[in-house]
Amino acid sequence: MLIRAANEDDWALLRQIRLDALCDAPTAFGVSHATAAANSDTQWRDRASGRGPAYFVLALVNGVAVGLAGGVISASAEPALIAMWVRPAHRGAAVAAGLVGAIKQWAVGHGHERLVLSVSPDNERAAAFYRKQGFRFLPEWEVLESDPQIQLQKMVWQAAS
Structure with a gap:
């Protein structure tokens, strides 16, 4: 298994796995499958290359x-x-732990000591996994953008000092 940053040449891989994720777990993400599927190839290239807001x-x-x-x-x-x-x-x-580890490294590499995420506490498997990765729940809540009936709780990981 190899975990690495996406690059522009990966745009089709990124698009396919993102759309697969949205089909598999439609209530886990802030965007719908229909919205993501409507993105142009250029938008996917920008995402994969890091020209968008996300890495x-x-x-x-x-x-x-x-x-x-x-x-x-x-x-x-x-x-x-x-x-x-x-x-x-x-x-x-080890796939999930490796992915989370890569994003932790990205955050620390950009001068941050914390990394946050939002998860439904009802998603017990995900919450337990994130706890194993050193995240803890905060008393902060938000609604899922793609489904306002779903409440998400913020979790935080703090780099060792």
Whole structure:
């Protein structure tokens, strides 16, 4: 398995795995499948190359994308883990931990000591996984942009000092 930053040549891989993620877990992300599918090839190229607001990493097995994660600097200048997803056949392996580790490195490499994410506490498997990765819940809530009936709770990871 290889985990690396996406680049412009990966735009089709990024598009496919992102759309697969949105089909598999439509209530886990802030964007709908229909919205993402409507993006142009140029928009996907910009995302993959990092010309957009987010930085994406891919987990690859024999050249096939099996997972992705993104990092973005929020409006409050805080790095956030976004778009985290692993294909079902690769869950429970080291893929997810590797993706989260890559986004932690990205955050620290950009001078940040914290990384945040938002997750539904009802998604017990994801919440437990993030706790294993050193995240803890904060008393901060928001609604899922793509489905306002879903409440998300913020989690934070703090780099060791």
